[in-house]
Amino acid sequence: MAEKMQLNEVEVWDGNYAAAQALRQAQVDVVAAYPITPSTPIVETYGAFVANGYIDGEYVMVESEHGAMSTCVGAAAAGGRVATATSSQGYMLMVEVLYQASGMRLPIVLNVVNRALASPLNVRGDHGDMYLGRDSGWVQLDAFNAQEAYDLNLCAFKIGEDINVRLPVMVHQDGFVTSHTAQNIHPLSDDEAYAFVGDYKPVEEMLDFSKPVTYGAQTEEDWHYEHKAKQHRALMDSYTVIDRVFDEFEKKTGRKYKRLETYMMEDAEVAILALGSTVETSILAAKQLREEEGIKAGVVAPRCIRPFPFEELRESLAGLKCVAALDRSCPMGAMGALYNETCGALATIPADQRPMVTNFIYGLGGRDFSVEEAKRIFREQKANADVGYITTPVQQFSGLRGPKLGFYEMKRS
């Protein structure tokens, strides 16, 4: 039996340490480690936990992130509870295997500490990597701060391992902003956390010699389409389990999570739609604007990037005047990913109830996103709302040095 760790009611942890603690409390059987900045401390800390007897499982050093995810796939297929962590280039290298994991319906937990993609080389955070895996068939949860990184990791095991889901789950957090800044964290005790996550019940495990199975078979046109449809269906339907796990978590801790988080949206006229640590910055800006300038500002934030909260988004944004979808990644030749998905949800609303949507690219490669910048964005939405059309380019680069950069001017007809 692994040693228990005595935790205080309030601990001071950064996002990485919080994630590592959640993995320890879930008593993961196999963690494959190939460290990459800024997620390194997750597996590093986990390694120390293993070395000090706090974990019974295996800690496997591999030769690359491709190897790390491959090890995870093998260990999960063998019947173990499995997790790892990555960022940026490492995540890119994992992508090929991410599809194997989800196609085989293996409930692996992957911590993605979001970081910019090279080149230019940059260890700071943006969401370029997050969007890279959005069609890979994983449940994707987004933590806006360190406490949430801890909480969502515990939820991730429970969601992915549910027999109605059986899909791998990613937990995102912002590189450095969340991963390396310490906050007060309210952890569960080891016993409570493990009781919440529950024992792992493997399904069709390869180490059950009385029932040999083949994983990852070749299917060609005979089966591929049907398997992908079934997998898509499982991910689409996983929201019921996600909701249930979030409910159970609230009952245990009082901390409430929703697939789409909304702040001050009851009477909002304009809104910012964002992910990651930017959500808290935007909430602060909205509060200040409400007090100082009377702008009815709200914030909407998908907690669950996959399955995408399509209906919830449509409901919370209908009737609004203006929405700014903030993308912390450069879409290269298109509108931002969050913008596009939001517009997809809104296209189902009758035109007279549909808000105007603009797209802000911001904070690339760790460029700071300030309350002032969020306020500027809110004010601009308000100005658009007042005149009733988009006065600025639809896509703008916020916080960029040099002349203004934007695309798609709206001509007033």
Added chain:
Amino acid sequence: MVGWDEVTHGVVLNSFEQEVENVAHIRPEERPYSDFSSYTATVASWRVIKPVYNRDICIDCQNCWVWCPDTSIISRDKQMLGIDYDHCKGCGVCVEVCPTNPKSLLMFAEAEDLESALSQWPEKKKKEKK
């Protein structure tokens, strides 16, 4: 063809129709292989040349059994019995690894019959003196 709601979860294919104990001790022909098992499927029609096995020379070293990529060497109680032509694809690996002199396995044209193949077996090669 099955519909999307009937395909197996995660493309996991069960080798057997039911659970089995001690598979290694059950003869292949007596195992309850499922339709998804490669045992019940054959792509041996790809083969253009085939290995022929000569019992008289074989020393039962099991090399061919270990190396055959298609588990097509039939061996019981460490004794070589021959080749499973339903699964052998004619790659020739077994012949390469056979250590006897002459080899106990040799490749012949697919159409060659066993008797004529055995009649053409080479003599033991003398070691060349330097």
